[in-house]
Amino acid sequence: MNVYILELNKSKKYYIIKTDNIEDSIKKYKNYNIEFIKDNQGINKYTKSELNIDINLKEKYEIITNMIKYGYNNVRGDFIEYLNMENYLKIKKEITEDKNLEDLCYKINNNWIIELDNKILQEKQKIENTVCFNCGRKGHYAGKCKEKYNIDGIYIENYINNIEQKNIYYSKS
Numbered sequence: 001m002n003v004y005i006l007e008l009n010k011s012k013k014y015y016i017i018k019t020d021n022i023e024d025s026i027k028k029y030k031n032y033n034i035e036f037i038k039d040n041q042g043i044n045k046y047t048k049s050e051l052n053i054d055i056n057l058k059e060k061y062e063i064i065t066n067m068i069k070y071g072y073n074n075v076r077g078d079f080i081e082y083l084n085m086e087n088y089l090k091i092k093k094e095i096t097e098d099k100n101l102e103d104l105c106y107k108i109n110n111n112w113i114i115e116l117d118n119k120i121l122q123e124k125q126k127i128e129n130t131v132c133f134n135c136g137r138k139g140h141y142a143g144k145c146k147e148k149y150n151i152d153g154i155y156i157e158n159y160i161n162n163i164e165q166k167n168i169y170y171s172k173s
């Protein structure tokens with residue numbers, strides 16, 4: 001088992017994976033149609049992680065440090081597949097609870113915490129401005145809607161369960 005950094009064809013875009021067979025994984029990834037890889041024109045090449053740490057920490061370390069190095073929008077992986085409030089908070093928690101990881105982040109970018117807090121603030125504002133498509137009210141996504149009636153007073157049938165969980169951006173309220 002090792003961790004690899006896939007360099008995508010679009011410059012400065014990376015995908016981090018953990019696998020015991022990189023060639024196999026790349027073949028699979030071509031079939032699975034991972035959106036981030038597809039959007040960035042596929043895999044150009046890969047490099048093995050050079051971090052000299054426990055294998056169980058490697059994937060997390062690679063994705064977080066590469067996000068700080070290249071920008072959050074430029075890096076994805078199985079550990080963080082998309083960016084939303086919950087995942088930004090997860091990143092912050094992972095860093096601040098691990099002294100070694102925190103030190104590494106400060107070495108890469110002294111301002112990482114300010115930049116990450118800005119991302120969290122942006123997500124907060126996005127949620128505040130969002131209009132729930134379930135009830136029509138502002139301030140929450142449909143996945144977190146607790147309303148029984150929409151803004152016109154019409155009873156909302158419970159169709160939330162039918163929505164694919166993955167596509168919903170949750171807010172931390």
Ligand SMILES: [Zn+2]
Pocket residue numbers: 132133134135136137140141142144145146147
């Ligand atoms: Zn609602």
